[in-house]
Amino acid sequence: MLQLSIIWLLLSKAPSLWVDWHWNIHLNGQSFWSINPSETDSWAWRKLLDLRPLAIQFCRTKLGNGNSTSFWFDPWTPLGQLITYIGQSGPRALRVRMNAAVVDATAGSGWTLPHPRSQREVNLHAYLSTINLPLSADVDDIYEWIAGDSPLCVFRSSTTWEVLRPRQAIKPWVDVVWFKGAIPKLSFTMWIANYDRLPTRARLAAWGMAISPLCPFCSNYEESRDHLLLRCVYSKEVWGGVFARCLPPSNTFTDWAELLSWIRGAPPKLTLLRKLATQSTVYHLWKQRNNLIHNQTSVPAATVFHAIDKEIRNIISARRHRKHFDTLMILWLR
Known part of the structure; x- marks a missing residue:
């Protein structure tokens, strides 16, 4: 230019x-x-x-x-x-x-x-x-x-x-990944996860790498995106703390589409909070997965939720004077 x-x-x-x-x-x-x-x-x-x-x-x-x-x-x-x-x-x-x-x-x-x-x-x-x-x-x-x-x-x-600039049709997931008030590092990880491009062990093994495809959290199932972030018992325990603040879904998540439906199905006052909480959860679960694999550092699921809770509080506090953020802290801490 x-x-x-x-x-x-x-x-x-x-x-x-x-x-x-x-x-x-x-x-x-x-x-x-x-x-x-x-x-x-x-x-x-x-x-x-x-x-x-x-x-x-x-x-x-x-x-x-x-x-x-x-x-x-x-x-x-x-x-x-x-x-x-x-x-x-x-x-x-x-x-x-x-x-x-x-x-x-x-x-x-x-x-x-x-x-x-x-x-x-x-x-x-x-x-x-x-x-x-x-x-x-x-x-x-x-x-x-x-x-x-x-x-x-x-x-x-x-x-x-x-x-x-190249133009394409608006993607149906854009409002969940890129939205006003989103945190770049969280949105980026959510974007990669949404496209199912995270380098999980199942994908790496499919590429020919000599590694175990099993989930590093539970070691019982292959580490796919949906298992690692949604279905693993470790991840479910982390999501349990999030659901306590954002109203749980009627049924347990089984795939990524159900997660996106849960975000979009929120009451208007909870939509932004669910987006932030979801992106923060995906980010911290992936971060802990990498920490476990590369640094052999294992922490309880409650510790991961504590990091998510701190992240959400900091995001809301930094934007408390903005429209739509002024009431989020009350909703998150209720």
Whole structure:
């Protein structure tokens, strides 16, 4: 994004010593879109040139006198770069030299282009007929940055990012993983667990690692996500303390979908508390699992719940003046 903004500063000829230097040394009358990098160019300059295919999507030249706009390489028509639209044979077919400016293709009140011989040349002529000639001699050509619904005279990273960023349909679990007031470390672990991508022993054994797939807490069943975080007797004891504060489910959890349903089925005043408690429980169970495997440190389930209780109290206390958090401490301690 930073490099795109630098390209915009260069094209818009912002009042800058850096911009003036590049126009006089690197460009020197050539189009930014057609210049070839040389071996003596700096790494930063070559990276800017590498970004031209991306930057051209946002750039549009607004014609003034046509003196500084490249006929073939600047995007001054809705057809994009004419050298791409017409093709490499365009300069010969239209009798306009490769380094010509737009004004060079005009003569008084008309264009000096020959009769079109292809449909693309017809499309170009159709657009040219909408431009009033002669061009305004006292108006300079300017660049516009088109991001979103309208052209801009300044570069805005927010609108550019909205165009660039990949978009997908909203996931049904997004309100449980990412929500206002969530703690990043807890949400991240919840996100990984929700996708069932935690490196449990069952997964690691399935990848070919020579390890026991059994749960480190109970050693009776394979360590899958649902067993480790929901069905293991150790985890159930931890959840028991959480349920005492957030109202227990009607039935014991057997899979991840039931956990998500329990969170969403909470009364409105308990929804946020259940989200925070669930994420904290998942985080601390996974933390204790790692502590047991890597440090051989075993603690009672009550100790894990104590850490969860402390985490929830700290979260609520730090946000007690925010809306929806002001009553959570009462609900948690009841």
